[in-house]
Amino acid sequence: MFSHLGKFGVNHKKTPILHINNMCCSKIKASLKRLKLYVPLGRNYSSLPGLVGNDIKSLHSIISPPIAKIRNIGIMAHIDAGKTTTTERILYYSGYTRSLGDVDDGDTVTDFMAQERERGITIQSAAVTFDWKGYRVNLIDTPGHVDFTLEVERCLRVLDGAVAVFDASAGVEAQTLTVWRQADKHKIPRICFLNKMDKTGASFKYAVESIREKLKAKPLLLQLPLGEGKAFKGVVDVVSKEKLVWNRKSEDGKDFERKPLLEMSDAELLKETTEARNALIEQVADLDDEFADLVLGEFSENFDLLPAEKLQTAIHRVTLAQTAVPVLCGSALKNKGVQPLLDAITMYLPSPEERNYEFLQWYKGDLCALAFKVLHDKQRGPLVFMRIYSGMIKPQSAIYNFNGNCTERISRLLLPFADQHIEIPSLTAGNIALTVGLKHTATGDTIVSSKSSALAAARRAEREGEKKPRQNNEAERLLLAGVEIPEPVFFCTIEPPSVARQPDLDYALKCLQREDPSLKVKLDPDSGQTVLCGMGELHIEIIHDRIKREYGLETYLGPLQVAYRETILNAVHATDTLDRTLGDKRHLVTVELEVKPIEASSVTPVIKYAAGVGEDLPKVSQEAIENGIHSACLQGPLLGSPVQDVAITLHSLIIHPGTSTTMISACVSRCVQKALKKADKQVLEPLMNLEVTMMRDYLSPVLADLAQRRGTIQEIQTRQENKIVIGFVPLAEIMGYSTVLRTLTSGSATFALELSNYQAMNPQDQTTLLSRRSGLTQVL
Numbered sequence: 001m002f003s004h005l006g007k008f009g010v011n012h013k014k015t016p017i018l019h020i021n022n023m024c025c026s027k028i029k030a031s032l033k034r035l036k037l038y039v040p041l042g043r044n045y046s047s048l049p050g051l052v053g054n055d056i057k058s059l060h061s062i063i064s065p066p067i068a069k070i071r072n073i074g075i076m077a078h079i080d081a082g083k084t085t086t087t088e089r090i091l092y093y094s095g096y097t098r099s100l101g102d103v104d105d106g107d108t109v110t111d112f113m114a115q116e117r118e119r120g121i122t123i124q125s126a127a128v129t130f131d132w133k134g135y136r137v138n139l140i141d142t143p144g145h146v147d148f149t150l151e152v153e154r155c156l157r158v159l160d161g162a163v164a165v166f167d168a169s170a171g172v173e174a175q176t177l178t179v180w181r182q183a184d185k186h187k188i189p190r191i192c193f194l195n196k197m198d199k200t201g202a203s204f205k206y207a208v209e210s211i212r213e214k215l216k217a218k219p220l221l222l223q224l225p226l227g228e229g230k231a232f233k234g235v236v237d238v239v240s241k242e243k244l245v246w247n248r249k250s251e252d253g254k255d256f257e258r259k260p261l262l263e264m265s266d267a268e269l270l271k272e273t274t275e276a277r278n279a280l281i282e283q284v285a286d287l288d289d290e291f292a293d294l295v296l297g298e299f300s301e302n303f304d305l306l307p308a309e310k311l312q313t314a315i316h317r318v319t320l321a322q323t324a325v326p327v328l329c330g331s332a333l334k335n336k337g338v339q340p341l342l343d344a345i346t347m348y349l350p351s352p353e354e355r356n357y358e359f360l361q362w363y364k365g366d367l368c369a370l371a372f373k374v375l376h377d378k379q380r381g382p383l384v385f386m387r388i389y390s391g392m393i394k395p396q397s398a399i400y401n402f403n404g405n406c407t408e409r410i411s412r413l414l415l416p417f418a419d420q421h422i423e424i425p426s427l428t429a430g431n432i433a434l435t436v437g438l439k440h441t442a443t444g445d446t447i448v449s450s451k452s453s454a455l456a457a458a459r460r461a462e463r464e465g466e467k468k469p470r471q472n473n474e475a476e477r478l479l480l481a482g483v484e485i486p487e488p489v490f491f492c493t494i495e496p497p498s499v500a501r502q503p504d505l506d507y508a509l510k511c512l513q514r515e516d517p518s519l520k521v522k523l524d525p526d527s528g529q530t531v532l533c534g535m536g537e538l539h540i541e542i543i544h545d546r547i548k549r550e551y552g553l554e555t556y557l558g559p560l561q562v563a564y565r566e567t568i569l570n571a572v573h574a575t576d577t578l579d580r581t582l583g584d585k586r587h588l589v590t591v592e593l594e595v596k597p598i599e600a601s602s603v604t605p606v607i608k609y610a611a612g613v614g615e616d617l618p619k620v621s622q623e624a625i626e627n628g629i630h631s632a633c634l635q636g637p638l639l640g641s642p643v644q645d646v647a648i649t650l651h652s653l654i655i656h657p658g659t660s661t662t663m664i665s666a667c668v669s670r671c672v673q674k675a676l677k678k679a680d681k682q683v684l685e686p687l688m689n690l691e692v693t694m695m696r697d698y699l700s701p702v703l704a705d706l707a708q709r710r711g712t713i714q715e716i717q718t719r720q721e722n723k724i725v726i727g728f729v730p731l732a733e734i735m736g737y738s739t740v741l742r743t744l745t746s747g748s749a750t751f752a753l754e755l756s757n758y759q760a761m762n763p764q765d766q767t768t769l770l771s772r773r774s775g776l777t778q779v780l
């Protein structure tokens with residue numbers, strides 16, 4: 001697998017302690033009793049969030065902080081850019097943890113799943129709540145590995161803002177582009193953190209340029225680094241013209257000095273910072289009219305007189321408008337620059353009320369929440385993470401699941417603390433809650449207070465819809481946009497240790513699927529075996545591992561296979577008649593249709609009716625026809641893979657009165673399959689975007705190897721001592737690539753893969769594939 005998977009660490013189990021400040025101990029204990037404190041043991045805690053120091057006066061603000069003080073934030077980045085390390089530092093400085101976790105030692109808070117600790121990567125994102133200088137921050141750690149892109153998507157939708165972490169020696173990398181695009185899609189304001197400034201080869205200038213060029217974003221340089229690589233010792237705050245230098249003797253980076261830059265001692269640096277500040281002011285003025293008026297009026301003669309707060313407020317507005325991105329820098333590993341990053345999160349990223357969520361107007365303050373993650377806990381059953389957009393959630397209350405059209409009961413409400421949770425009596429809009437007791441809610445479901453509240457919202461949306469015609473229907477607008485689940489590209493069979501354990505395997509897979517909608521489970525109609533379909537080798541490996549660890553089942557995986565697709569190359573006609581008598585009822589259908597290829601890149605067939613056909617067709621018959629077409633296109637004639645890019649036109653349809661809809665579907669399905677078999681067929685294979693980063697000496701062997709894998713090279717870039725090869729390669733050729741790449745480059749290279757599209761296989765490769773599969777599948 002990827003090179004970073006080699007970082008196996010030791011899982012240090014720590015003695016659980018709950019530390020509460022001695023000062024107002026009795027008061028705290030009484031308050032905690034009221035809060036029904038629940039802390040499953042497992043990790044050191046200095047205090048509860050908000051209980052840092054002596055202040056426990058406002059318990060209400062701990063449970064439900066003012067909405068303007070809430071920040072729902074995610075951290076996103078390329079693999080290994082340092083998200084987890086940065087998160088750990090954030091949790092430490094906010095007082096949430098008592099010691100610094102280290103990904104290389106395998107004892108971080110957010111990477112709590114056993115596999116994550118062992119592999120040193122983030123698989124399942126975890127929500128963590130903590131306070132920073134009077135602000136409540138809900139931080140969602142997102143995974144960087146491409147196999148878990150869905151996890152990132154799911155988390156991004158519930159965030160109001162994000163921090164993009166970069167490796168300052170690498171700038172924008174492949175996966176950064178992917179997550180950046182996802183954040184664009186969800187219109188999430190961002191700030192950039194150029195991490196690893198201590199690393200040899202780190203370059204602030206290079207990283208900033210790559211943000212400008214590759215992300216097409218306008219960087220607002222709020223800081224300048226004090227040194228780079230080994231010489232990195234702190235940052236200059238451009239807004240306030242201060243330097244922040246970390247004390248070398250401070251092991252945990254808590255001790256740093258913030259000093260104004262002085263003409264006497266820092267003449268050069270002051271000059272550079274003044275120039276950077278003036279440039280920043282001009283840049284912000286160009287993007288924000290209110291600020292431009294202020295600058296051009298009062299401060300046009302001397303920008304130095306412009307108070308830092310005025311500039312900060314304008315940067316906040318520009319960040320919200322997403323016309324530019326603030327850029328900060330530091331080294332999470334060396335404990336430098338993380339506290340200013342926290343300040344920037346609270347200062348520049350929006351509170352929930354500053355985001356414009358259109359659907360909120362339909363709910364008029366009633367509960368509206370989105371279930372964005374489901375976890376299965378052995379003792380407590382399914383745990384559902386929810387983002388509350390409006391209203392309030394309480395334990396022991398009923399909620400209505402809009403998608404599932406069912407009413408459920410929340411038994412307990414928890415504040416999420418990675419794998420630790422605190423039980424609370426209520427939670428209001430803007431917060432992230434963890435609920436216990438919901439048995440049917442799945443990832444992506446919209447939760448409201450009751451069915452009548454949902455109907456009232458629907459009526460409001462309908463009234464508004466009449467005024468402003470739109471494409472979406474009301475239901476779609478009320479449901480909080482669903483996560484698009486990508487089609488799995490890999491599959492393999494999975495078998496329980498004995499037939500008797502099949503129900504246990506089915507149960508485990510059902511639970512895992514509710515947690516992870518990108519995992520698909522099918523039954524092979526020919527062999528009767530269970531088939532796992534996933535997003536990548538690592539995804540399937542992790543599922544296999546989780547079944548063993550969490551459900552105690554040793555399962556056997558068949559060989560990993562690529563999920564191909566099929567299409568046709570010419571238009572074909574087919575007719576079919578189904579005539580069956582069941583009991584005293586005759587079912588008779590005759591259908592004539594045409595199947596032809598189209599350019600669509602979609603597995604959903606386009607369905608058309610010829611003139612005169614389908615006009616008076618009852619809705620149920622029409623649905624039966626469409627079901628028949630869809631089911632026929634799920635299994636193509638070559639490999640049994642989904643058929644894509646086809647249009648189907650019904651030319652004639654005769655249905656004998658009394659014919660059941662099942663028979664209509666069956667006849668249409670059979671007719672479509674007949675047509676597909678008659679056509680010239682083509683296998684489509686998943687083509688991956690590939691980016692390999694290696695030391696320049698290894699370029700030739702990597703290119704020679706890619707040529708053998710049917711790879712196409714688009715571009716070779718140079719980044720300091722590294723070469724970056726960008727191109728395409730068929731997925732089937734890249735299985736097990738990490739091991740080969742490690743051998744070819746002595747473990748120094750990394751690579752990133754992402755599905756590009758499905759492309760036609762050439763006739764020779766197609767013949768080889770079909771003859772290899774002929775033993776396994778029915779081939780024409």
Ligand SMILES: Nc1nc2c(ncn2[C@@H]2O[C@H](COP(=O)(O)OP(=O)(O)OP(=O)(O)O)[C@@H](O)[C@H]2O)c(=O)[nH]1
Nearest residue numbers: 079080081082083084085121122144196331332333
């Ligand atoms: N030199 C240097 N190394 C760092 C810094 N931050 C993190 N690292 C190292 O980079 C590697 C990856 O760090 P992580 O924090 O696991 O990165 P991540 O982005 O969470 O990785 P994934 O969860 O796999 O996506 C680890 O070996 C860290 O020790 C830094 O500021 N400087």
